[in-house]
Amino acid sequence: MVIINEACSEFAMLREAQNLYVDKTDYFYELIQSAIRAPRFFFLARPRRFGKSLMISTFKAIFQGKRELFEGLAISKTDYDWQPYPVLHLDLSMATGESLESCLSGLNQQVKDAISLAGFKVNQALPREMLAAVFAQLREAGKQAVVLIDEYDAPICHTLDRPELCEAIRGELANFYSVLKANQAAIRFAMITGISKFASMAVFSGLNNIVDLTYDPDYAAMLGYTQAELEANFGEHLDRRAKEMGLSKADFMAGLAHWFNGYRFSIASEASVYNPVAIARTLTSRWPDFDAQWTTTGRSSMLSKFLRRDDLLKIDFQRPITASRSSLETPSQIAALSPVAVLYQTGYLTLAGYDRASGNYILRIPDEEVRRDLMAFLCELTIASDATREDARAHVSINSLDDLLNVDLYEMYAQCHYGPTETRIQEYNYQRILQILFWSLGYDPIVEPVQSSGKHADLVVKAGDVIFVFELKSDGTTAEAALQQIKDRGYATPYLHDGRPVAIVGLAFHKGQRELQGVAYEVLPSLA
Numbered sequence: 471m472v473i474i475n476e477a478c479s480e481f482a483m484l485r486e487a488q489n490l491y492v493d494k495t496d497y498f499y500e501l502i503q504s505a506i507r508a509p510r511f512f513f514l515a516r517p518r519r520f521g522k523s524l525m526i527s528t529f530k531a532i533f534q535g536k537r538e539l540f541e542g543l544a545i546s547k548t549d550y551d552w553q554p555y556p557v558l559h560l561d562l563s564m565a566t567g568e569s570l571e572s573c574l575s576g577l578n579q580q581v582k583d584a585i586s587l588a589g590f591k592v593n594q595a596l597p598r599e600m601l602a603a604v605f606a607q608l609r610e611a612g613k614q615a616v617v618l619i620d621e622y623d624a625p626i627c628h629t630l631d632r633p634e635l636c637e638a639i640r641g642e643l644a645n646f647y648s649v650l651k652a653n654q655a656a657i658r659f660a661m662i663t664g665i666s667k668f669a670s671m672a673v674f675s676g677l678n679n680i681v682d683l684t685y686d687p688d689y690a691a692m693l694g695y696t697q698a699e700l701e702a703n704f705g706e707h708l709d710r711r712a713k714e715m716g717l718s719k720a721d722f723m724a725g726l727a728h729w730f731n732g733y734r735f736s737i738a739s740e741a742s743v744y745n746p747v748a749i750a751r752t753l754t755s756r757w758p759d760f761d762a763q764w765t766t767t768g769r770s771s772m773l774s775k776f777l778r779r780d781d782l783l784k785i786d787f788q789r790p791i792t793a794s795r796s797s798l799e800t801p802s803q804i805a806a807l808s809p810v811a812v813l814y815q816t817g818y819l820t821l822a823g824y825d826r827a828s829g830n831y832i833l834r835i836p837d838e839e840v841r842r843d844l845m846a847f848l849c850e851l852t853i854a855s856d857a858t859r860e861d862a863r864a865h866v867s868i869n870s871l872d873d874l875l876n877v878d879l880y881e882m883y884a885q886c887h888y889g890p891t892e893t894r895i896q897e898y899n900y901q902r903i904l905q906i907l908f909w910s911l912g913y914d915p916i917v918e919p920v921q922s923s924g925k926h927a928d929l930v931v932k933a934g935d936v937i938f939v940f941e942l943k944s945d946g947t948t949a950e951a952a953l954q955q956i957k958d959r960g961y962a963t964p965y966l967h968d969g970r971p972v973a974i975v976g977l978a979f980h981k982g983q984r985e986l987q988g989v990a991y992e993v994l995p996s997l998a
Contacts, residue, residue: 474707474750479523481531485539492703492746495545497692498529501683502550502659511617511650511660511680514689515667516735517817518770519747521693522663523561526620529661530557533616555658556588556615558604563621566628570638573625577646588615598646605653614658617650622673623664627772630807644673654679665770666815667799687739694733694743700726707753715758726752729760732836733817737824745817748839765843770816773847781809782848783902787841787909788917790822792830818844838912845909852903854885863911868936868971868993875975875989882907883979883986900942900979900986901928908933927961936993937965937972944979949988952976962994969998 474490484491501512516522531539535554540546565576574597581597585604592603608615625643629636650660662674667684674680683689691699701708712722730748734741751763785791791810798811813819814833818840823832835841853859858881865874886903905915908931916930929940939962941952953976956962962972971993978988 474704474754479521479527481524481528482536482539484524490703491543492695492699493543494525494692495528495532495540495543497689498525498532499545499548499550500688501661502532505659508679511657511662513662513674513680513682513684514692515664515684515815516693517733517745517815518665519745519764519767520817521746523620525693526559526618526661526663529616529618529659530559533557533659556590556608556613557618558584558588558601558615559618559620560584561620563624566625570635570642573629573639574642577625577642598649601646601649602653605649605656608656609653614656616658617660619660619662621664622662623666626673627666627770628775630772630812631775640673647673665772665817685736685738687736687741690734690736690739691741691743694746695749696741696743697727697731700744700749704749704753711753711755714756715760725760729838730763732820732834732840734821734836737821737831745837745839760838762839762843765839769843769847772812773816773818776807776812777809777847778851782851783899785809785813787835787844791819791833792825792828793833794830798831813844842910842912845906848906849910852886852906853882855881858882858885859907859910862907866908866911866913866933866936868973871936871973871991871993875973875991879977879989880986900944900977901940904929904940904942927956930965932965932968932970935970937968937970939965939972939974940977941975942977942979944981946981947978949976949978949990952978953990953992966994966997969996971995 478484478487478489481491483489504510505512514522514525532545532550532552533555534557535552537546537552560580562577562580565573565580567573567576577597578595581600585592585600588604590604590607592600592607594600594603604615622643625639626636629639650657662680667682683692695703708722708726709719712719715722717725726744726749730752731742731744733743733745735743745764747767748763751766752760755761755763793808793810793814797808798814810819810833818835819833820836821831822834824830825832835844849859853862858878862874862878862882864870865878867874883900883903901917905917908915911933913931913933916932917928927939928942929938931938931940939956941956941961943949943952953974956974956976962974965972973991973993975989975991977986979985980987
């Protein structure tokens with residue numbers, strides 16, 4: 471059996487250990503060949519843990535002339551000459567810090583290490599000057615080097631919550647990268663990666679020959695796995711996991727796609743890809759069900775440092791989300807970056823389509839794993855106490871209704887602080903918090919499901935062994951009256967033949983104090 475190693479992003483190590491490698495070298499060959507005709511720098515933005523570092527290390531091995539590592543891969547069947555070049559490889563995830571000085575110190579060390587490993591010696595002290603000295607040596611010798619920069623935006627994303635520091639770092643990086651423009655003739659090939667595009671316009675403003683691959687349809691599947699690649703490379707692993715989970719192959723593949731296949735990176739291409747880390751971790755897991763994988767490796771600091779509860783609560787994730795290309799990529803200042811842009815850049819939203827009339831992108835949550843983690847993040851921002859969230863989750867069961875409704879909900883709403891600009895709190899605000907709780911548990915709350923009679927409840931949730939039908943009031947109406955409204959208008963009737971008991975719940979909120987004031991509920995047996 472070929473071994474899957476999701477933790478390794480070093481191409482040479484993967485190949486030497488004979489681990490499974492999904493061949494993407496046909497893409498890399500095309501990029502390398504296109505840069506022969508005219509010096510080009512390439513840029514690619516993708517979410518974290520999506521294979522960017524593995525791609526960079528693969529380019530490194532190619533340009534170091536390590537042909538033996540590519541035996542049997544697509545590039546080995548081409549006319550590539552395998553000429554070795556000195557490779558300057560920088561990983562700016564190692565140049566983050568809490569101050570401008572610490573970031574510059576990290577950048578300085580990265581440049582020193584890259585120059586030394588590439589076989590150069592310089593006397594200069596500053597990163598920009600060191601790099602310029604290397605290019606001067608190359609020009610004098612009539613040679614070229616390859617520049618590979620991974621996570622170019624890590625120092626910027628790490629300081630998004632401090633706009634002044636963030637802008638200062640962006641300015642320093644722009645000054646540093648200007649060396650590349652001044653020395654294009656000494657560069658055979660350059661590839662720059664990151665998770666965001668919003669910083670690229672300012673940082674790379676001097677590079678007039680940079681080729682942005684981020685939305686290019688020809689490279690939409692260069693990172694991640696297509697359905698065909700998944701089936702061609704992981705056949706025995708897919709069969710084994712389906713058997714371990716007690717599923718037919720068809721049901722297993724459908725579940726895998728629901729959980730992990732939904733990223734789309736070009737409106738001009740229908741290609742969708744699986745998150746590679748999620749696939750590797752799922753296929754090496756022994757857990758008997760589908761579960762979060764990519765999201766358990768940690769949330770992007772860009773997400774946690776920038777997004778705020780009030781901003782996220784304004785977004786309706788049940789509907790397609792629209793955004794202009796400029797709003798996603800090129801705010802004039804870091805402070806102008808929108809929550810939707812942050813969600814998109816970090817992989818919590820992906821392309822769903824394009825509206826020609828408005829010129830806007832249509833965005834959506836890519837898959838089930840991301841949907842659950844996003845809602846869990848919202849839940850954390852909304853409900854401060856870990857214990858309260860965990861208690862509520864544990865009590866979503868027919869046998870724990872009293873704990874959920876008469877204890878957990880009171881504690882949950884008591885922790886929800888509404889902003890000073892929200893002068894009018896409506897039922898929708900309270901309803902949204904309840905939605906987020908159930909979303910984070912993997913359930914799909916139905917908002918105001920209209921019945922054939924035109925009547926509807928505020929919220930219906932099919933949650934495991936029970937169906938909830940909620941009616942919320944914030945106008946002085948009691949919880950008991952809200953419960954009676956459910957009965958009088960037959961809100962629960964469509965769900966009584968589902969096979970599960972139906973919990974009908976009336977919630978009353980105090981208008982002035984903005985808190986849960988009363989709960990009334992009954993359990994209706996299934997008529998199935």
